[in-house]
Amino acid sequence: MPISETWLLPDGVTDVLPEQATVIEALRVKALDFLNLRGYQLVYTPFIEYIESLSSLCESNQDLDLATFKVIDQLSGRLLGVRADMTPQVARIDAHVHPVAGVARYCYTGTVLHTRPQGFNRSRSPLQLGAELFGAQSIDADVEMIDLMLSLLQHIGMAENFHLDLGHVGLFRSLVKFAQLDKHTEQKLSDLYQRKALPELAEFTQDLNCGTDFYYLGRYASDLDALQNKLSTAVLDNAAFKQALSALISTRDAIATRWPELHIGIDVVELRSYHYHTGLMYAVYAPNRAAALAQGGRYDGIGEHFGRARPATGFSCDLYTLAENKFQELSVIVAPKGRDQALLNAIDALRAQGHAVVQLLGDDQIQSVAYATQQLRLCDGQWVVVAL
Incomplete structure (x- = not known):
């Protein structure tokens, strides 16, 4: 690479x-407060950290494994991973480093690194901020997390619509188990x-066991009333399917009560990170933004890798995405x-009031100070x- 191009950054950074x-x-x-x-x-x-630690999620989430940079530790010779998601690290803290007997709530922020952008026009080094709740299996925990996610976005000044x-x-997973389908x-x-x-779904499901139910699951993925009218009685009576459907409806109704103006959409076949999530999944969007502002879900048992399986739910967001196209006019x-x-004394007083003050050096002139908008002048x- 020519010396003139060494200042260029990698794509997505x-x-x-x-x-x-x-x-x-x-x-x-503001968010952490x-x-x-x-x-x-x-x-x-x-x-x-060592890849074995980060692999608590990577083993069940191939996308996360592929997103993780891996390097050799020059001290131990072991394989290290650069964090692509902070959730498994917080799970390690909950399970092993700081084991709390009851419900544990944590928040975090930090840069993560991805081998490839996780979506169109996305950064490979997001500034991740999130919250995790461990130790609660009930729907109340998921409702709390969704409410927290929405309240946080509102609090930091994002659009309210x-x-x-x-x-x-659980709907898809229980139907797969009920139909006894293979992994492929x-x-x-x-x-x-x-x-x-x-x-393609209609054609593929023609010869499947419960094929009509699988087709209806996709065809009426956003209409729970129509879905329940179309699915077979055998599927609707399946205990695991019934439990997942009840949890989804209960969560929807609880959030609708808390946020009466909120538009809530249902998609029972939104299967992002399907192999890692174990229950409810949620994402919040704003008008004119393709990417989610924040997203999360339930991932019970994540701490099992560290010897302490716990129910867990959480969400995260990218502060770079939230601040997209937002700029503050600076004043010095x-x-x-x-x-x-x-x-x-005058300089100290202005700084104590929260003003940025720069004092000239040597032969500097005002023009040499970036973002200069005012000056301190002796008058009378x-x-x-x-x-x-």
Whole structure:
């Protein structure tokens, strides 16, 4: 590579300049303060650790495994992974490092790294912020997490006309088990559902056991009333299917009561991270944004890898995505050089009030100070701020 191009960054990795970094940092602080007041305790996790630890999710989530950078530790010779998601790290804390007997609530933020962008026009190094709740199996925990996610977005100033998508992997998973399908057929169905390929789905399910039910699951994925009218009695009476459907309906109704103006959509075949989620899944969208503002779901048993399987639910978001196209106009007050005590006192007073003040150095002029909008000037024996 020519020397002139060595400053270029890899695809999907960007610098964040002052006008946007200020916005992102304000969002981060405001979000963490909000989560702390809701009882979610802040933890920091290492950027890199042994792959065996990170693999608590990678084993069941091939997408996460493929997204994880792997390197050899020069000290131990063991394989290390750069975190692509902080959830397995927080699960390690809950299961082994800081085992709480009852319900544990944690929040976190930090940069993660992906081998490939996780979606169109997405960063490979998102600034992930999230919350996790361990130790509660009830629907109340999922309702709390969804409410927390929506309240957080509202609190940090995102658009309030959200759209919430709800799903439950238990519907598809229980139907697969009931029909006794093999892994290959299960994967093919999952792919068809993800692509919303109804004509292909109709053809593929013709000769399957419970094929009509699988077709209806995709055909009426967003209409629970129509779905229940179309599915066979045998499927509707299946205990696992019935439990998943009841959980989905109960969660929808609870959130609708808490957020009466919220538009809630249902998609029972939204199977992102299907092999890792174990129950309810949720994502929130805003108008004119293709990517979800935040998303999450239930992933019971995640701590089993560390010797302590626990019910768990959580969500995360990318602060870079939330701050997309948001910039703050910066303002700096320029003070003249000098060690006069009155001048220094005036500078200290302005900084104590939250103003950015830069004092000139040597032969510098005001023009040398970036973002200068005002200056500190001596007028009638008093140091006052005047506009440039």
